[in-house]
Amino acid sequence: MKNLVPLVIQMTKLFTYVFLVQCLSMGLLFANDTGAQIKHREQVKINVKFHNIKVERAFSRIEKVSGFSFVCTDEELKRIETINFEGDNKGGYEVLQNISSQTKLEFRKVNNNSHVRVNGQPEFEAAVVEMLAEVAAFPLTGVVTDESGESLPGATVLVEGTTIGTVTDVDGKFSLEVEQGAVLVISFVGFETRKITVGSATTLSIRMIMDSRSLEEVVVVGYGEQRKVTYTGSVSSIGGDAIRTAPVTNVSNSLVGRLPGLSSVTRSGEPGNDDSIIRIRGTNTLGNNGALVVVDGIPGRSLARIDPNSVESITVLKDASAAIYGAQAANGVILVTTKRGKSGKAIIEINSNLGWNQPTVLPEMANAEQYLTMLNEIDTYRNRPLRFTDQEITNFREGTDPWLHPDTDWFGEVLRPWAPQSYHSITASGGNENINYFVMFGAKGQDGYYYNSATRYNQYDFRSNLDGKINDYIKIGFDVAGRQEVRNFPTRSAGNIFRMIMRGKPNMHAYWPDGSPGPDIEYGDNPSVITTDATGYDQTNLYNLQSTLRLNIDAPWVEGLSFNGNVGLDQTFTMQKRFETPWFLYSWDGNTLGPDGTPELVRGQRGFNDPRLTENMGADRQLLVNGMLNYNRIFHDDHAMRVMVGIESRTGYGNTLNAFRRFFVSTAVDQMFAGGNAERDNGGSAYQNARFNYFGRVNYEFQEKYLAEFVWRYDGSYIFPQGSRFGFFPGISVGWRVSEEDFWKSSMPNVDQFKIRASYGQTGNDRIDEWQYLASYGFGNIPYIFGVDQENQALRELRIPNPNVTWEVANQYNFGVELGFFNSRLTVEADVFYNYRSQILWWRNASIPVSTGLTLPRENIGEVSNRGYEFITTYNGNAGDLTYQISANAGYALNRVEFWDESPGAPQYQQTTGRPIPTNPFNPNQDLYYQSVGIFRDQEQIDATPHWPGARPGDIIFEDVNGDGVIDGNDRVRNERNNIPRFTGGLNMSAQWKGFDLSILFQGATGAVRYVSTESGEIGNYLKDFADNRWTPENSSADFPRTFNRTDEYWMNQRNTFWLNSTDYVRLKNLELGYNLPSFITSKLALQKFRIYISGFNLFTYAPDLRNFDPESDSASGQSYPLQRVINSGLTLTF
């Protein structure tokens, strides 16, 4: 197990096998498709004529031409004389009818045989009719559409009381053998089920009416599904279609504003590094607040990188309903379900998108004249000679000599207006009653903002979800999904690149007027070069293989009992290769001219002196095995009972290996062997984990009115010491569908849905650092050198042990109502919640003196409460051909530290207890701010005001909060807002009119703050806002303080409210406009459907208090990759 090679072989074998099986089974499935149906009698055209022949003869002739087989005894037939029959192309039943009338014989269908016997009974006529009725089915074709006439593929058409049925194809068409008088039941998720009695018509056009009550809508919950209408937990979900409208390569970026109770912020738009931070019901604990992501029943799979075209739905469990996931579920659970095949004709869909992205907001920087003036001001404030003369500054303003006096817009020089991105996918799905398939291939690519960008993200996906039926009782499912993520970066990080752009001095060249790259800012970093592959490359290839085998057994001998088993094996390989090479920049001394009289640039090597290569490899494996027994019964019509118990084990193992060489003689070969032998380096490590648990659920419904659910999990985790590894986590929820009561139905006919529900649950959290109960020692990263050049390992205590470490416990209370008005055209769902997290594992380092030298373990000391609400309201309307949907949602969460380790001597207004969780709980004092109360105008004002030692005019005034006449650390006040919004909301609007469709998402968030403090001064440029509004002796009533140099001034190195900005914003997050080509065009193209669309992401943002930066990003200095705005065009072809 610890050896990588056998593992790889094992995986390869497994994969090959899986792939072969899939190919084979799909071959079978296609081959079967046409021969699968059994012919009905009337479809069989029988071309026979006979005159006065024995009935046995007649039967055998019919048998020959028709495939019918007759079973009878000679005895019965002996008495029958000869028979006659004439007729071409008669239907089989006509033939039989004729024979029957001549012979008084009766036919019965038993399996595929026609049993023949003499009918001597008086009921002869009736028996024949019965027998004939059975074979009187006729071919009926139909088309199922929605209200607007759009065809509905995948709708189920069933003959009532039978298992005969079919599913509509991509055009909404179906064909079925039916008998006159049969009742067709047509159903489709989201539509009211219709029943139609078959008359004589052989074609039907069935229009389905949207069922806004979604009576039969199911929600995906932990280890199963539940009917939405009777479910008692608090869940939200969206379908894959909504996700697909956002033209982004990362699914985690497309959820915000769509699911009430889920908030997300995206810190960076860097391709491949743009995961959003997702919070369910805000921040609930001091430590890990990440939700558990479960994809197709397997935890730990990526939400961000799943291909949106393979997503069926995303569901969020917000309350006690998550307790079935026990120790991992305290922060909520996000369940992703991928698409599966449905019986019917193969549907092939091709989706192709081309898009362009650019930063949402870029800061405006000072120009050369302002910058140089400000540098002179630094000298003035330090009593040094000024570095620039007025003449020099004037030269830069006038820019007469582009070689000597540039005024460089660094953002403009380094970032192109638009960077391309693309996304293509092809899916195929279909199946029959024995096997269904969904297969998908996808490819995505996204370029960085830079000119000649070395940053690029590519992703390739495939997925194959197969469902097969072995017999009536056993079903198996087999899913394989593979993904390759390719991240290409320059050898300098995005943080470093944007640091250099922000620092870029306007009086320096990005490029010389002749196009050569200008000098570096330092370390060879000229952002126009380090964004390209001129400095080498950094490529990470991540291969992820997910496989799931499911087994479903319906116990044949006990009604309602079934077994469900899953094995999920996920393997990830990561390979990073980083090749750093020297690069060249051009400098000019400002004087030397070449022979042709133009400035002579000197080409100089920068960056590294020698090429160097780093390779990192990692392998991670997760194995999950679970099994569940389900028992569903309805007793006496009123009592519905569903019970499930399960058992699950999960193990993870991973290791890393890395190697380094430098002194490559040449850059021609970028492989390890080609490096020099000196200073070679390598390393490696590993981890393992294991979890084991039992869980279950009991649902009880009385008349679908009174509802209750109990879920539990008995969870064991390797995180804790022996003896306290297991914890029990229950959740209970109850509901009452008031609208089902008679009194309600009679008095409130317009309110057709009214459910109230409440839940309480206790979940755990084991997502903490491992081995807190062990006293362990580890090597530091840096060896100590003895013996002149001998490296020696240095071992240090990692922590003192806490033998009592145990689960963090989340108590979750929820109360919700669901309402539907006017046949549920208008729905409202609202929840209030209260979460109380106790036994949070935290360090006692605020109160334990540093002089103890302790490296503290986490102890179960923290308590945090979190309360809030969320709602969603949706209206479905139509007017003529226009149908539309408007949906608004919002969520609010406010947390409070109820108890944690507090510095005993800190004044009350600095303590965290009773206030929200700090921005960074590891460093709570980061939220202590001096209160800015203006700018010192002059010396008199300073003399009259308590001030920081050394304050001078133009400095920020700090408030003497405790009134002791001295400005010191006790005057800092805790800021209660952090970088996660408290309130997020979304407004979704969509409309369809004839072939057009439009969807719009506005999204906003409030309650977060961002500190803005740029790295400016001699080291780099200032924001234009600052430069324009700064204090100078001439402009002493300015809004901003005087020119600073880096963090030298007290109001730059002491956090204060002057630089704190609210990030409240509203933005047009998403817009999509599509058009379906009319069928007379698509039919000529042999297409079922041809849709073209344009879409946009982050199109417009309104953030009144924050200029220069995007409200979701949070780097104080702006040294991070900005968020992206995308415009996209795409088309969808359906065959």
Place this chain on the structure above:
Amino acid sequence: MKSNKTIYTILLALTLWVSSCSEEYLDREPLDQYAEGAVWNDEKLIETFVNNIYFAVPHGFHALMMSSLVDESMAVWDWETSNATKSLVNPSYLGVWDEDFWTGRRYQQMNWTNGFRQIRNCNIFMEKIGEAEFADENLKNRLIGEVHFLRAFIYHNLLSIYGGVPLIKVAYGLGEDYEESRASYAEVLAFVVEEADKAAELLPLQQFGSNMGRATKGAALAIKARALLYAASDLYHNPSWAQGFSHPELISFTTGDQMSRWRAAKDAARELMDLGLYALHDNGEDPAENFQQLFISKETSEDIYVRFLLQRVVESWDIGDPGLYNGPNGYHNWGGNTPIGQLADDFEMADGSRFDWNNPVHAADPYGSRDPRFYATFLYEGAQWRQRPANLRDADPQGIIQVGQWERYNTAANRVDIVNGLDTRQGPIEDWNGTYTGYYLKKFIDPNVDHQYFRQEVPWRVMRYTEVLLNYVEACIELGEESEAKTYLNMIRARAGMPPVTETGVDLKKRYRNERRVELAYEDHRYFDVRRWMIAPSVYDDAKGVRVRYPLLTGNITSPNPTYTVINVQERAWQDRSYLLPIKLDEMNRNFSLIQNPLY
């Protein structure tokens, strides 16, 4: 139903399999760390545990050197060193001394947090080592000696920075009483001496081969000598600066007599000298060359305790690369801790007289005929240095330092152009790293290394023999044993190629102090010397530098000889509270039994 049977079998197997898993299934071991038991039964691991404590003795090759907190140098980027040089450090904000500060790791390694973290490591070792089984008893004793030495070193460090600190000799567990109050200055000093004595007893005279760089008997005696010398100094006998501080025992002696302490300091230094293991480094070369080599050689005869560095071992971007940090910007280096005028000026003339800008001969040629150590310590206008980087070789093929500006007549435009030297703040390369003072550091920097790309491998000499001799000289002077003092003082001067000192009394003391300043420049002594001598109020004076200009002479010819102007480059100020560093407000808030240092 054959398939159903198969299913039952699978189900049964599955059930058996899952139920067999329980506690054992969850038993996992960390794969990237050692359990406590494994460590204390393995002498090799115990040795690596001791290795880690060695990091408590920081070297000086950090981007922000201690010299920039005192009157030796000025950090060109400031990086908030002004807080220290203007006495603005306060309990609410320690700046470069704060463990959260973004650079300044030199200070972080010496401060309260790191000091006590390493003290804990020493205490763990002392508690565990008794039980540990060693095959090699010598190794055990040696390691015990090393940890005694390290504990002495750390407490001496804390004592010098803060005065008396909590004297913690146990390794705390969870749930104990942690409110330890500060011990008196005398108590901590006594502990330092006791630890040093224990170490000296157990440690070998010399460490060989792969153990070089570990503590020796000499190192233990040297730290003891240093601690006793500091303790004998005025600062710890004259708490009047603290203006009625109610706990003078924390910051000074309250009993005993200073002379006996000078005697103890002298005896301690003498004890080391009498080992006869060390000698001044003198390879008979030109004294300047010899002095330069002393700091770029891997081993010398005066090394008592050194910290080796390797190019391939990178602690941090701001540690261990003095050539890059301090080299001129015209070499794509960072300027760094540029010597201030006052330090350069304190280097005597070669004849032993004081350099003086008011002397027109000196002022016209300030860099001629100076103490040979001047040329080994500084880069200045016209100094020969290493080859320029490729892109500047055309502009300066010879590698001559250019901190000056040339007035050049532009015939075409009929005007005077100012051409800025490559190593100035107006130069074409990374101008923000250019010196304000007109000097760059040369001491410690290996001229054979291209510092923009490579780290040098020069060890940092934490303790060298010359320091012990100077300590001895100082104690002798204070004891009135002037001829003994001069013998050793002049030995050091002779090695430097300087004439002997002949003064007596106060003048001798002055010459000694200047000698110590010159000889030990940038070696992390001055910060403490100016405090313990209580001369800080006068030396925290505005930093000076020199402006170098090649004027245009009549006939529009640029003068080959520059003119020099002394300029102010950085404001500095002193407040008496800066004799000691404050205890951080956060720590005061955690431990109510702590008493803050005076005037904070």
